[in-house]
Amino acid sequence: MSVALESIASAVGRRYRAxxxxxxxxTFCANPLNVxxxxxxxxxxxxxxxxxxxxxYDPTTQDLANRxxxxxxxxxxGTDQLGRDMLSRLLYGARLSLGxxxxxxxxRLVLGTAIGxxxxxxxxxxxxxxxRLVDIQLAFPGLVLALVIAGILGPxxxxxxxxxxxxxxxxxARLVRGTVLATKERDFVRAARLMxxxxxxxxxxxxxxxxxxPVVVLATLNMGTVILGTAGLSFIGLGAQPPTPEWGTMLADxxxxxxxxWWIANVPGVAIMCTVLGFTLLGDGLRDVLDxxxxxxxxxxx
Amino acid sequence: xTTTPPTLExxxxxxxxxxxxxxxxxxxxxxxxxxxxxxxxxxxxxGVSFSLEPGETVGIVGExxxxxxxxxxxxxxxxxxxxxxxxxxHIDGVNxxxxxxxxxxxxxxxxxxxxxxxxxxxxxxxxxxxxxxxESLKVHDQPERQRLLDYLHAPLFANRxxxxxxxxxxxxxxxxxxxxxxxxxxxxxxxxxxxxxxxxAGLAIALASDPxxxxxxxxxxxxxxxxxxxxxxxxxxxxxxRNMATLLITHDLGVVADICDRVVVLYxxxxxxxxxxxxxxxxxxxxxxxxxxECRTSRAARKRRVPxxxxxxxxxxxxxxxxPFAPRCPAAVDACRxxxxxxxxxxxxxxxxxxxxxxxxxxxxxGLGLEYGCGETQCDxxxxxxxxxxASTRSASQPLRTDAGTDSLVSLEGVSKRYQQAGGLLRRLLxxxxxxxxxxxxxxEIAAGETxxxxxxxxxxxxxxANLVTGLETPTSGAVRFDGDLVGAAGTRTAxxxxxxxxxxxxxRSSLNPRLPVAQVIAEPLHANGWNEQRRRDRVxxxxxxxxxxxxxxxxxxxxxxGGQLQRVAIARAIALDPRLVVLDEPVSALDVSVQAxxxxxxxxxxRDLELTYLLISxxxxxxxxxSDRVVVLSNGEVVEAGPTERVLAEPSxxxxxxxxxxxxxxxxxxx
Numbered sequence: 001m002s003v004a005l006e007s008i009a010s011a012v013g014r015r016y017r018a019x020x021x022x023x024x025x026x027t028f029c030a031n032p033l034n035v036x037x038x039x040x041x042x043x044x045x046x047x048x049x050x051x052x053x054x055x056x057y058d059p060t061t062q063d064l065a066n067r068x069x070x071x072x073x074x075x076x077x078g079t080d081q082l083g084r085d086m087l088s089r090l091l092y093g094a095r096l097s098l099g100x101x102x103x104x105x106x107x108r109l110v111l112g113t114a115i116g117x118x119x120x121x122x123x124x125x126x127x128x129x130x131x132r133l134v135d136i137q138l139a140f141p142g143l144v145l146a147l148v149i150a151g152i153l154g155p156x157x158x159x160x161x162x163x164x165x166x167x168x169x170x171x172x173a174r175l176v177r178g179t180v181l182a183t184k185e186r187d188f189v190r191a192a193r194l195m196x197x198x199x200x201x202x203x204x205x206x207x208x209x210x211x212x213x214p215v216v217v218l219a220t221l222n223m224g225t226v227i228l229g230t231a232g233l234s235f236i237g238l239g240a241q242p243p244t245p246e247w248g249t250m251l252a253d254x255x256x257x258x259x260x261x262w263w264i265a266n267v268p269g270v271a272i273m274c275t276v277l278g279f280t281l282l283g284d285g286l287r288d289v290l291d292x293x294x295x296x297x298x299x300x301x302x
Numbered sequence: 303x304t305t306t307p308p309t310l311e312x313x314x315x316x317x318x319x320x321x322x323x324x325x326x327x328x329x330x331x332x333x334x335x336x337x338x339x340x341x342x343x344x345x346x347x348x349g350v351s352f353s354l355e356p357g358e359t360v361g362i363v364g365e366x367x368x369x370x371x372x373x374x375x376x377x378x379x380x381x382x383x384x385x386x387x388x389x390x391x392h393i394d395g396v397n398x399x400x401x402x403x404x405x406x407x408x409x410x411x412x413x414x415x416x417x418x419x420x421x422x423x424x425x426x427x428x429x430x431x432x433x434x435x436x437e438s439l440k441v442h443d444q445p446e447r448q449r450l451l452d453y454l455h456a457p458l459f460a461n462r463x464x465x466x467x468x469x470x471x472x473x474x475x476x477x478x479x480x481x482x483x484x485x486x487x488x489x490x491x492x493x494x495x496x497x498x499x500x501x502x503a504g505l506a507i508a509l510a511s512d513p514x515x516x517x518x519x520x521x522x523x524x525x526x527x528x529x530x531x532x533x534x535x536x537x538x539x540x541x542x543x544r545n546m547a548t549l550l551i552t553h554d555l556g557v558v559a560d561i562c563d564r565v566v567v568l569y570x571x572x573x574x575x576x577x578x579x580x581x582x583x584x585x586x587x588x589x590x591x592x593x594x595x596e597c598r599t600s601r602a603a604r605k606r607r608v609p610x611x612x613x614x615x616x617x618x619x620x621x622x623x624x625x626p627f628a629p630r631c632p633a634a635v636d637a638c639r640x641x642x643x644x645x646x647x648x649x650x651x652x653x654x655x656x657x658x659x660x661x662x663x664x665x666x667x668x669g670l671g672l673e674y675g676c677g678e679t680q681c682d683x684x685x686x687x688x689x690x691x692x693a694s695t696r697s698a699s700q701p702l703r704t705d706a707g708t709d710s711l712v713s714l715e716g717v718s719k720r721y722q723q724a725g726g727l728l729r730r731l732l733x734x735x736x737x738x739x740x741x742x743x744x745x746x747e748i749a750a751g752e753t754x755x756x757x758x759x760x761x762x763x764x765x766x767x768a769n770l771v772t773g774l775e776t777p778t779s780g781a782v783r784f785d786g787d788l789v790g791a792a793g794t795r796t797a798x799x800x801x802x803x804x805x806x807x808x809x810x811r812s813s814l815n816p817r818l819p820v821a822q823v824i825a826e827p828l829h830a831n832g833w834n835e836q837r838r839r840d841r842v843x844x845x846x847x848x849x850x851x852x853x854x855x856x857x858x859x860x861x862x863x864x865g866g867q868l869q870r871v872a873i874a875r876a877i878a879l880d881p882r883l884v885v886l887d888e889p890v891s892a893l894d895v896s897v898q899a900x901x902x903x904x905x906x907x908x909x910r911d912l913e914l915t916y917l918l919i920s921x922x923x924x925x926x927x928x929x930s931d932r933v934v935v936l937s938n939g940e941v942v943e944a945g946p947t948e949r950v951l952a953e954p955s956x957x958x959x960x961x962x963x964x965x966x967x968x969x970x971x972x973x974x
Contacts, residue, residue, distance in 0.1 A: 010857060013857075014819060014857050186813075187808075187809065187813035188813050190774055191805060191807065191872075192815075192826060192830075193774070193792050193793070194772055194773065194774065194792055194803065195800065195826060195827035195830050195879075196797050196827070196830045196831065197826060197829075197830040201829075201830070205815075205818070206815050209815075209817035209818075210815070210817055
């Protein structure tokens with residue numbers, strides 16, 4: 001027990017020291033755009049987490065007396081055609097959008113990484129078969145396929161999630177396979193083979209951590225596109241159903257009142273734009289610091 | 303080009319260039335270059351002064367991190383991302399760092415050329431070699447005519463006759479730098495060239511502008527010994543023919559002895575000693591120069607400890623008083639640590655050391671009266687608390703030798719390895735399938751307890767042979783036996799056989815997983831063998847101690863350690879399961895001379911303590927000679943000579959061996 005505690009403590013200390021002395025962090029913070037991306041993503045995440053606590057109204061309660069109110073102190077972002085508070089809907093929407101983005105990206109990442117790792121490490125016919133599967137997936141137009149899947153399964157958020165997850169994993173598989181092919185020829189993997197380390201352990205302990213960098217970058221960039229995709233599918237009515245406060249649905253509602261109540265469409269629109277921009281900037285910043293080619297600058301001279 | 307170059311443009315305030323320096327082709331005056339880090343500026347070059355006359359060859363030597371390359375790059379204005387904060391560099395009378403971009407470009411086009419260390423990265427893979435040499439010629443001929451269309455190499459727009467003319471001169475240049483059949487090779491792309499050929503092509507590009515000054519930054523470090531010897535020979539001839547001044551940056555004192563007229567010894571960005579090569583190598587005045595010379599394995603008796611310089615080159619952050627070498631200097635006194643060391647001008651060079659006051663004239667025989675590196679294994683980082691308890695009790699005079707056993711541990715019987723090359727379906731149908739014979743019918747035995755050295759040029763099949771022994775490759779024909787049992791690929795070997803063979807790879811950076819801390823790297827083979835947490839932990843601390851690392855290194859990640867420390871970690875991992883055979887694939891060739899000596903000492907100690915058998919692969923004959931009992935010489939995958947080290951290296955019977963021995967640059971050439 002004490003041994004385990006000790007090892008946890010030492011691991012935490014190690015991470016902390018690595019973070020504190022990290023030139024990676026310094027490099028990341030050197031570019032203001034990276035910091036901006038990180039701030040936007042952090043802000044949205046916080047909003048999503050504490051949204052229900054700070055939201056002034058219930059997002060689905062209608063108040064027809066106060067419909068189509070412009071931004072005011074009582075309703076900072078105005079109200080929609082049913083008198084619901086836009087700020088509350090926006091905050092609850094952030095939960096949904098971000099949650100779906102994380103779930104979809106998670107499924108894609110796990111599925112894609114597993115397939116890529118297996119293909120790259122096993123090689124031979126397994127590699128061939130899996131990569132042809134990837135080719136098939138990539139040959140389908142992603143959003144159209146998602147449309148079809150969502151159409152067949154019926155409109156609901158869960159089905160949108162499934163549809164988006166099924167079409168996006170192939171790029172992860174390709175990326176991971178490529179990195180694994182390069183990494184497995186490196187001397188430390190050869191050394192592990194000579195030390196009688198099991199294949200599973202080589203894959204999980206030696207290969208996986210070394211492909212993590214590019215995968216994290218791809219996942220971050222992907223979050224933005226998933227949010228766009230979810231909003232898009234909801235916009236055309238295949239995703240979240242009213243009265244669920246989802247950004248895409250809110251956008252769709254607002255388009256009938258563009259002339260009279262501009263805020264209904266613009267508030268979720270700007271939120272979507274900011275979120276996607278935030279993730280893209282963060283992803284670019286992470287690429288700068290996590291790209292293996294940059295690692296050489298972190299090494300000490302002999 | 304033998305006349306003194308005319309003074310071009312001296313500014314009125316250019317007081318730093320008195321008249322007597324007007325003959326200097328290159329004058330570096332108190333140069334200071336800093337690099338900004340988040341800990342503050344690091345002084346990479348700290349007041350370096352030296353000069354070059356036309357036709358002279360000067361070597362800059364020092365360990366890595368001493369500021370050699372930064373100095374060289376600053377001379378041509380390529381110091382980015384560093385910043386020149388003081389001092390001047392005059393080439394041909396032009397102040398490089400104050401000159402306009404245009405003047406500087408002209409200087410680079412006409413007067414100075416540079417050859418870089420890594421031949422793989424100096425050539426553009428997208429153009430053929432002839433084109434790249436021709437480009438350099440063109441820039442030299444018509445510096446003003448650098449139109450975009452000329453560079454697109456669009457046949458319609460480019461001037462064909464000019465192109466052909468440059469092409470012909472490129473062929474001539476390739477011939478001069480020693481590329482065989484240049485007319486056939488001119489259309490080849492860089493990837494079709496070998497490393498040595500690429501470096502020659504880089505030299506041809508540098509020579510294309512007919513420079514007065516050639517700066518060569520470690521030009522032969524990436525090459526094997528024979529290629530190095532050929533290239534140095536070529537360089538010497540070319541500088542003589544063209545009366546070209548050469549500034550050679552190197553860490554290898556043998557190379558300096560071979561071709562340099564004068565030497566500048568750099569340490570921590572400061573000039574420690576200058577003087578004629580013969581004098582500096584035979585009777586060095588500065589303790590650092592002496593220590594560098596002592597580290598060379600060729601100077602030590604076989605299988606004995608090589609003297610080492612403890613500690614590492616400091617990173618000079620902020621103001622630090624005293625001589626930068628004082629913490630590592632065996633002769634340092636309190637005054638060295640407090641005040642700036644004085645620089646003495648002598649008739650045979652300068653020396654920046656207080657010792658000049660204390661000792662006066664050094665001994666004529668080189669003044670090696672000081673003791674370096676006692677019988678202790680010490681950590682690279684200069685933390686003297688990390689002392690191997692077992693090693694420190696041993697006296698340095700005792701030879702580190704194990705009695706070679708007689709039973710053979712590994713035997714290779716008629717082993718061959720072929721690689722299929724470019725085997726497409728079409729080629730197979732046409733029957734033009736090419737294959738490469740990497741190892742051809744090799745029969746050899748490694749006796750228990752001995753050290754077998756495997757030498758040969760690069761591409762002679764050394765590493766393939768090692769991989770056959772370890773099981774990373776399987777032989778196309780023949781048998782590999784370990785302890786009498788037939789063994790195959792690593793995947794098919796029993797756990798016991800795998801434990802009996804440890805491997806240390808050439809590059810410690812790539813052989814350790816960058817994402818795991820040191821303790822886990824070393825514990826990896828133990829984990830694979832099913833040891834429990836507590837046992838693993840005990841064994842790791844035991845191993846760390848035996849390779850001379852302290853407990854606090856255990857939690858570090860590989861990028862936090864220096865090259866020598868990493869190689870120690872790799873050695874600890876290799877011996878974790880008490881193997882009987884350790885395969886050392888170029889274990890020290892990626893390391894500095896002083897670190898190299900420490901790793902070799904460690905390997906010899908471990909061999910004696912643990913009764914290990916070594917298979918040592920190296921292209922460095924000095925290393926092989928120092929460590930091995932027997933030597934096997936490989937050429938084109940075949941064993942051309944085998945026998946006891948002394949006999950083979952002293953009286954080589956095969957021309958290939960003779961060529962290898964001949965190619966080693968030795969200090970003794972110049973001093974005797």
